[in-house]
Amino acid sequence: MSEFHIGSVVTFGGYLWRILDLQPGAALMITEHIIEQHSYHNCAGDVTWADCSLRKYLNGEFYNKFTPAEQLRIVPVLNNNPDNSWYGSRGGEDTQDFIFLLSIEEAVCKYFGDSRQNLENRSAKQRYWFQKKDENNDKRKSTLDGHGWWWWLRSPGRDNRRAVYIHGDGNVGIQGNGTFRYNSINVHPSTGNNKGGVRPALWLSL
Template sequence: MTKFDIGEIMSFGGYDWRILDQQGNTALIMTEDIIEQQPYNNYTGDVTWADCSLRKYLNGEFYNRFTMDEQSRIIPVMNKNQDNQWYSSRGGEDTRDYIFLLNIEEVVCKYFGDSSKNLENRSAKQRYWFQKKDENNSKRGSKFDGYVWWWWLRSPGRDNKRAVYIHGDGNIGIQGNGTFRYSSNTIHPTTGDNSGGVRPALWLSLES
């Protein structure tokens, strides 16, 4: 069995990936950096991960950029898409994905330290942001093209016109940002775009 350390960086398909978990000869990996900007959805209205354009893109056009040999190592998984714990907005149906985004639970409780107490014990002051003083925020921050930037999760925000995101400082915008229109006026300095960043995740066979 090929053994890696959790947190180790590996190369696959032209990207650098962080190893988040290993089960036998398979590993859950996510790009170390934001690799591009995309809207969560290409049209207005309620949407869940199952039906959003970003999921279609990742499992279609993006997946097809990998070679046939690389695709043969990407393992499809059934993802549970839970409701938002604070707002009860719908997570939607389970999905079979080759490539996906992490959800709230994976980011808060499993792969960037355990901050589940902050998720489960929401204070009266926590309306939009998860916890600015959370000790694990720094582990979630990421960059795009050398600049700190925000990135999408697949979980719904306070309603189904929004999706949860990770702020540039690693804090979780659990209220979400608009899936079609963005509430942020911040523009990325090199792209001139305010769209959310994408950090794809996938389960990879370590037997090449």
């Protein structure tokens, strides 16, 4: 399939997807834009990716929006879920997912340029934000209905009541936002709510 190369945008299941990686017979893809807003979890308290309601939604209701033929092309993957390297909060057990969110390591070190130097060398002044002047911030920006908005990663924030996210300017909120209630009074101009954006990722059989 000649249209499948890293960085290309393809259509699958009615969505636009950007190719992040290619392996023999399969492509890793993430939606080109934020496709909806969703809570990371449906109640207050500690949670990891393995048990959150957003994972259940993506691998259930969202997955079932694809046709049977499309579902056969979505490759289940075993995801490792590391602890937050700045705060030590638990990443939780490994998960087998059809649909998933990127981890902080994937978003920072692999698929939107390599900013591992900033991740691995936290300065004394960095408490909540990753690096506002990181050269790869522009690559992580995304929009919902044409407006810049923040989107979830699956990694835990500074504790397990928060999850890491990508700010509207592409910066990494490594301290995290509340998995059930959010630390922002800003609302999206077209939806009227402040929930985090969702950019699903999946491996597609070629």
